[in-house]
Amino acid sequence: MPDMEPLSGAEPEDSTSRLTLHRPRREDVPELFAILSDPLVWTHLPSGRHREIERTAQAVERWDAEWERDGISTWVVRERGVAQAIGYGGLSSLDGVAWNLGYRFAVRAQGRGFATELARHAVARAHAEGPALPVIAYLLEHNVASAAVARRVGLELVDRGPDAGNPDPEAVRLVFASRALSPEELTAARR
Structure with a gap:
C-alpha cells in the first residue's frame, strides 16, 4: 500500500497530468533502492x-x-x-x-499508463532541449510492454541485434527511434 502522505519540500521540476517529476536527490536513494532491488521489477533483465x-x-x-552537463x-x-x-x-x-x-x-505502478505518460513527456522535452538529436529507446525483445510504450510515443523499430553486455548470449536488443539513425547514432544505441 503506497504511502499517501502529501509530498513536502521541493517543488517538482516538471509534471504531467498525473505525475510529478523531480530531479533525484540523495534523500531519494532509499526509495529508489526499494524499487531497483525488487526482483519483480527486473523480470526482463535480472x-x-x-x-x-x-x-x-x-x-x-x-x-x-547529467542534469548539470545536459540540462536534462x-x-x-x-x-x-x-x-x-x-x-x-x-x-x-x-x-x-x-x-x-x-x-x-x-x-504497484505498472499497468496504469504511467510509463507512456512519462515517455511522452520525455520525448517532448528531448525535442525542446536538443531537437537535432533523435530519441531512442533500446530494450530486450521479450519486453513487449516497453515496445508498446515506444510505439505509443511515436518511436519506430530501427534495429534488432545482440544485446551487448548482457550475460544472456541469446538476448536480443531492439532499438526504437524517432527517426532513421545515422551509423554513428546507431553505434551509440548498440552499446
Missing part, C-alpha cells in the same frame, strides 16, 4: 537488479551529473500529491548524438 544501496546512490550521482536527465516519479516514489525515468545523452529514453516503475 542482472540489472540492484543488490547494494551504493549502486543506487551511484545512479543518483550519475543522473545529477532522469526524474524521480511520483503520483501527484503522493510522497512515495513510484519510479524513475527520463533522458540521457548517448555520446551527444542521441537522447536515450528510459524508465523503471515499481510493480
Whole structure:
C-alpha cells in the first residue's frame, strides 16, 4: 500500500497530468533502492537488479551529473500529491548524438499508463532541449510492454541485434527511434 502522505519540500521540476517529476536527490536513494532491488521489477533483465544501496546512490550521482552537463536527465516519479516514489525515468545523452529514453516503475505502478505518460513527456522535452538529436529507446525483445510504450510515443523499430553486455548470449536488443539513425547514432544505441 503506497504511502499517501502529501509530498513536502521541493517543488517538482516538471509534471504531467498525473505525475510529478523531480530531479533525484540523495534523500531519494532509499526509495529508489526499494524499487531497483525488487526482483519483480527486473523480470526482463535480472542482472540489472540492484543488490547494494551504493549502486543506487551511484545512479543518483550519475543522473545529477547529467542534469548539470545536459540540462536534462532522469526524474524521480511520483503520483501527484503522493510522497512515495513510484519510479524513475527520463533522458540521457548517448555520446551527444542521441537522447536515450528510459524508465523503471515499481510493480504497484505498472499497468496504469504511467510509463507512456512519462515517455511522452520525455520525448517532448528531448525535442525542446536538443531537437537535432533523435530519441531512442533500446530494450530486450521479450519486453513487449516497453515496445508498446515506444510505439505509443511515436518511436519506430530501427534495429534488432545482440544485446551487448548482457550475460544472456541469446538476448536480443531492439532499438526504437524517432527517426532513421545515422551509423554513428546507431553505434551509440548498440552499446
